[in-house]
Amino acid sequence: MQITIDEAKCCGAGQCVLVAPEVFDQRDEDGIVVLLDATPDAGQHAAVREAATICPAAAIQVRE
Template sequence: MKVFVDQDKCVACGQCVAAAPEVFDQRDEDGIVILLDENPPSEQDGDVREAAGVCPALVITFQE
């Protein structure tokens, strides 16, 4: 899986970090999403899907 984020549309709610802390983080200054691992191991697939689903701004996408 390859993960993408659109930082320009991020609203800094942090749901992605709660769902997949090994894949996402937030910038200290404004809370905008940071992608820690664009190619996470397959064990993280469910967490990435959850993060994409709970993101209110829909900034997380992925390719299988």
């Protein structure tokens, strides 16, 4: 799994952080998404897919 994020699209809703806190965080200065792990372990894949699905700004792209 390869994750890319689009900071320009991110609206800082934080849903990804709730769903996959080991993969996503929010920047201290402005709350925009921070990708902690672009190629997470298989154990994280379901959570990452869920984060991409519920991201309101479609800022998370997942390639598998």
